[in-house]
Amino acid sequence: MTTALRRLRNYIDGEFRDAADGRTTEVVNPATGEAYATAPLSGAADVDAAMAAAEAAFPAWRDLIPAERQKVLLKVADRFEERAEELIAAESENCGKPIGLVRSEEIPPMVDQIRFFAGAARMLEGRSAGEYMDGFTSIIRREPVGVCAQVAPWNYPMMMAVWKFAPALAAGNTVVIKPSDTTPASTVLIADIIGSVLDELGHSRGVFNVICGDRETGRLMVEHKVPAMASITGSVRAGMQVAESASKDLKRVHLELGGKAPVVVFEDTDIAKAVEDISVAGYFNAGQDCTAATRVLVHESIHDEFVAALAKAASETKTGAVDDEDVLYGPLNNANQLKQVKGFIERLPAHAKIEAGGEQVGEKGYFFAPTVVSGLKQDDEIVQHEVFGPVITVQPFSDEKQAVQWANDVEYALASSVWTKDHARAMRMSRSLDFGCVWINTHIPLVAEMPHGGFKKSGYGKDLSSYGFDDYTRIKHVMTSLDG
Template sequence: MSTTLADVIGGEDVLAADGRTSSLIDPVTGEQTGTATVSGAAEVEAAMQAAATAFATWRKATPAQRQDALLAIADGLAARAEEVADVECRETGKPRAVVLGEEIPMCVDTLRFFAGAARHLEGKAAAEYLDGHTSWIRREPVGVCAQITPWNYPLMMAVWKIGPALAAGNTVVLKPAETTPGSTVLLARIAATALPAGVLNVVLGDRDTGRLIVEHPVPRLVSITGSTRAGIQVARSASTDLKRLHLELGGNAPVLVFDDADIPAAAEGIIAGAFLNAGQDCTAGNRVIAHSSIHDALVAELTARAAKQRTGLPADADADFGPLNNADQLQRVLGLLERLPAHATVHTGGHRVGEAGYFVAPTVISGLKADDEIVREEIFAPILTVQSFETEAEAVALANGVDQGLAASVWTRDHARALRMSADLDFGAVWLNGHGALASEMPHGGFKHSGYGKDLSAYSLEDYTRVKHVMSAIG
């Protein structure tokens, strides 16, 4: 029996007909741990046909039946949490305690939320909006959905994708990131015990595989979580067939700290929000914008706390975060550090940790300007940059002066100021005196180059439906 990780199509394991595979690399060691199939046109076609066939019946499943299926998947995921964590940690290098204690429980909660949401579709009340006619609204599934997930949260992003899609009655062809397919394949196998064959299909592969599922004529909606560059490419490909898009793209979150903020509390929250998952988080609060009067004190507090952060192996219970995901990301981040301008000051970190794997030291950099590369680019690493401001208007200008618009936070004791900032900041999520907390009931999604569409919440479920007006003559 082959040890190569296979597609899951129509509930069955399928290897690429041409035998192509890619290597799976442990980011802790940089060594190969296995191989995964690389799907081509034949496998994508088979997945699309399986999804299209299954849609004919799954779309007619009652909300209660969809709820039961999603609850069964959630229960299956919870029951196999240890096994899922093994796979997730092997491909991401994350601390096992974080995966088991935080990520998998949230995935289970999200599936259970969408199980409930499946039974609560909303629309305008049926009424006579035109004399002699009764109108009502039908919310219907879109159809087959093509979905692409990233490597930073492989399992969680797969759950965020399939939860609303399946709850709304759609079927799915999902491609995980090439470096982290394992937990998504395991999720599909768990789901196969609860879903009719073909409702959830997973195809593995590279960018070419992703392009094939985006350009295939069957899907009516394409959803991707990834970089802005990838989102633009997907939007360009999908436009030729007028497919609907759901884009959750890069972030570059500003953290505004005002002169009345509780500095130790702010520093603690900023460190947690910036270094979680080695900074590989679209909402990572890595771009600190501090009032000039507390700038130096905040930098000192951030530096002291960052210096105590520890990288480590998945089994290390004391590790705060693990490695970057892959060699390309490591080289990109090291390049940003090597190209720092002369006016920047590195207070701690700024270098790779060790020779094996893809670890980067927790880093704090001050003295930066708005047009510096490391400020304008999404870093996706355990690196904090700090800028200074004098007025509220300047703080808002610095915060909004990037292409991305996913998330931001404000640290102040002044309630009126907090409300002004939450209105003025051009970001899809704004935290006040905190950073990064999520709830399944609340939407997650951004503006500008961070894309459009919402994950989580009833808003996400709506994104995976289409609205039909039905009017009946009654007179």
């Protein structure tokens, strides 16, 4: 007997709808490898409808005083708390994530981030008015950019949706957001939450729209004439394609792309504490995090001791079922990602050594063992390219100069960390590391008040913080004559 698949639908102008042409795609639970739902495979007609709804809703939403937009977002945050168990269940099924970790590590920061941007809505700052030419006064207006086309990734589909819609709505923009085709469930649920709040407070539900689909759907969104801005969190390849598509009509683009975070461990580090923190930061969410601590550079004097301790930590790290409270991470998100991670291991050069893990685990689903690889050279594929899996590489360095050189010698520049008791050295390293974030004696904590975003092929624009809020605004100069 076959279990009927749940039907997910687009959310356009306050209504849940199938794709106009009826096309669907199956959604698979990565913990089981089995389909549990279908989602629309949206095409041009669906994109047109969503953009029209957002465009129609924009003037009234833009013209609200900030306090009214704040009320909406604060109520959304409250509703996230009230419906937390529904969100947790949806995200766990979406991604195979451990239920307890979604509850403790994702719901609280998401609620906090929504409330942060609710406050930011009332802090639209500009330079003070002044006279810069005799007889004239200049003022600065900070305004929303318009309709925002947003594409969220599959590694944190729920949280990344929050990072996108919260600043956009707070600034007065309207939104059309597309979740990944492998993880649409939680974003569709978010649409139900936001739509109900907009309705209760008397605002157009066209302010927030969700369309499901694949890369072609995303391309149609970015190339559509209506959006003033395109925002994507995804791969470098996807970001380049979005930038190219958006350039055809000069849309503003916000890109948060890949990472290859260096973790620089000096000889004065407390090895046991560093290994404990780095293993969690490397394996959390199955290493499917652009900031994951997966590229360790350790001083040669403590290299062997560090590798042995890290391999032991890997062997004690558990992956498995969503309801197992001892599990640190769940499966890789999809079959293609499992194939990619396996490929990196299969292509390791002869001089590399697998110290722990290195294989798929479990009889079903896309689980991969916590892995440590040593003996690598700087130009090896696994050092230079993002694995996006539970794989930590380790290289020995001889001195601070070499550590900086190797740390910066990748195409990505999102996040990094330095581990040392020497304050002056930590300050030198934070200056020299060419990454958007440098953590010192820690790795991966994020707060709503501080920006997240990188350089080079990690993209441009910031998420979180007032800087992320500013990205969703435009600046207008107004000049008036004092002659009346």
